[in-house]
Amino acid sequence: MTGPDLPTTSDELLVAALARGDKQALAVLYHRHSTFVHRVAWRTLGDGEAARDVTQSVFEGLIDGARHFRPQARFTTWLHRVVVNRCLHHLERAEHRLREGGHDDAALERRPAPEAASPERLLAGKELGAAIERALADLPPRQRLAIVLADVEGLDQRGLAAALETSEGAVESLLVRARQRLRATLGALRAEWRRP
Amino acid sequence: MSPIPAFRDAAAPSMTCDDAVVAISAALSGPLTSTRRAALDAHLGTCAACVAFAEDAAAMRAALQALPPPPPPPDAVLDALEARLPRAAGAPVVHPSLPVAGRWGLAIAGGLGVAAGLLLGLLVLRPPASPMEDTGDAALLALAFGGIGAEGGPRRPGGDE
Ligand SMILES: [Zn+2]
Numbered sequence: 169m170t171g172p173d174l175p176t177t178s179d180e181l182l183v184a185a186l187a188r189g190d191k192q193a194l195a196v197l198y199h200r201h202s203t204f205v206h207r208v209a210w211r212t213l214g215d216g217e218a219a220r221d222v223t224q225s226v227f228e229g230l231i232d233g234a235r236h237f238r239p240q241a242r243f244t245t246w247l248h249r250v251v252v253n254r255c256l257h258h259l260e261r262a263e264h265r266l267r268e269g270g271h272d273d274a275a276l277e278r279r280p281a282p283e284a285a286s287p288e289r290l291l292a293g294k295e296l297g298a299a300i301e302r303a304l305a306d307l308p309p310r311q312r313l314a315i316v317l318a319d320v321e322g323l324d325q326r327g328l329a330a331a332l333e334t335s336e337g338a339v340e341s342l343l344v345r346a347r348q349r350l351r352a353t354l355g356a357l358r359a360e361w362r363r364p
Numbered sequence: 365m366s367p368i369p370a371f372r373d374a375a376a377p378s379m380t381c382d383d384a385v386v387a388i389s390a391a392l393s394g395p396l397t398s399t400r401r402a403a404l405d406a407h408l409g410t411c412a413a414c415v416a417f418a419e420d421a422a423a424m425r426a427a428l429q430a431l432p433p434p435p436p437p438p439d440a441v442l443d444a445l446e447a448r449l450p451r452a453a454g455a456p457v458v459h460p461s462l463p464v465a466g467r468w469g470l471a472i473a474g475g476l477g478v479a480a481g482l483l484l485g486l487l488v489l490r491p492p493a494s495p496m497e498d499t500g501d502a503a504l505l506a507l508a509f510g511g512i513g514a515e516g517g518p519r520r521p522g523g524d525e
Contacts, residue, residue, distance in 0.1 A: 189449045198442050210434040223437045227445050300427045319425040324394040344389040347421045354424065 179243035187234035198227060201244075204321070205251050211316045212255045214305045218262075222254045229254075248323070248331035252313055259309045303353035311346035318343055379403040384414045392425055 177196065185193035205226050210219035229250055237246075304312055310332065317323045317331055328339045379387070387396060387404045396404065408415050 191446055191449060194445060194449065195442065198445065202437050202441070206437040207434055211431075216434065219434065220437055220441060224441045224444060227441070228448060231445060231448050231450070296427060297431050300424070300431065304428070315428070318393045319428045320431070322393075325390065326394075328393065340386050340390045343393070344386045347389050347417075347424065348385070350424055351417070351420050 180237070180239050180241075183230070183234050183237045183243060184239070186231065187237065194227075194231065197230065201247060202227070205247070208251050208313075208316055208321060209255055209258075211301075211304065211320055212309075212312055213258060214301060218258055222251070222258055225254050226250050245327075245330045248317070248327070249333060252317075252331050252333075255313060256309055299354060300350075303350050306353055307346055307349055311342055311349065314339065314342040315346045315350070379407040381407075381411060381414055384408070384411065385417050388414065388418045388421055392421060 179197065179200070182190075182193040182197050186197065202223055206219050206223045209222035210216060213219055213222065226247070230247075237243075304315065307315065314328060314332060317328055323331065325336045325339055328343075329336045332339060332342070334342075384404055384407045387400055390396060391401075391404070395401075408418065
């Protein structure tokens with residue numbers, strides 16, 4: 169089936185149906201929200217396989233926890249928080265593996281080749297997208313999530329604070345540090361960005 | 365290396381460059397209060413470095429928004445999720461304490477099948493202008509799902525890094 173079959177049913181009501189094993193409720197929720205989840209995970213983790221894993225994990229959490237959902241809560245805020253937590257968890261595990269001296273060969277191979285970052289290549293307009301993605305990957309995890317949710321997904325300060333489980337003041341601080349760091353990484357490209 | 369002026373011009377209102385960059389960044393994801401907006405505008409009128417930061421921040425946001433969207437997740441994800449459902453759809457699970465839940469369960473249990481159950485649910489249970497929709501209350505949220513949001517990952521409530 170496709171999501172639009174039940175376009176007017178609220179997320180919260182669908183979660184109640186899902187709690188009883190309703191396959192269609194799962195399908196509607198999935199079609200409604202999986203693109204967002206997958207896109208945030210993809211932008212944050214920079215890796216399709218990891219994004220897929222996080223997407224699956226987020227919806228598994230929904231299935232397993234649907235029985236405990238309280239209808240006063242807003243589904244999307246819950247969803248944003250779980251996406252943030254699962255992405256952070258993924259990044260932390262990956263870093264832990266590297267710190268422990270393990271070889272995360274797959275992750276290393278998925279990273280852009282260092283030579284691709286040469287200024288000559290970056291100055292070409294067609295490389296801008298890749299350069300932005302690389303600069304994003306250079307941000308600390310919470311800064312990266314804050315930027316993805318703010319600039320790619322368009323969440324406002326209140327939504328960001330709820331998703332990141334922090335205050336609006338802390339969100340402002342995270343965002344400005346992220347923008348300063350992105351800017352420093354991409355400084356060589358300023359002229360290119362300002363192209364009319 | 366671009367110089368960053370340490371402090372505001374003597375004639376400008378009281379906003380430092382440090383405060384200005386935070387306000388510039390915040391303004392990209394929501395309106396500022398009128399006093400903060402006015403102070404920022406006054407600062408931008410006198411500070412080329414902060415104007416440059418504002419232009420770059422807006423350009424970076426535009427560049428991020430212009431990235432081609434990733435492909436959707438593969439269908440195999442939904443297949444795997446369906447296999448995880450707690451029991452076959454159609455199995456009656458009625459929660460007497462929850463009338464809505466009970467009716468959904470009965471509709472499904474009544475042999476109407478999943479589609480019919482949902483349709484009935486729609487007809488009978490169309491929610492009135494959303495008593496379920498939020499309130500935005502963080503405390504309620506925290507209680508929404510007994511902690512499944514947190515269980516898979518670290519929670520770092522501080523605005524660190
Ligand atoms: Zn300034």
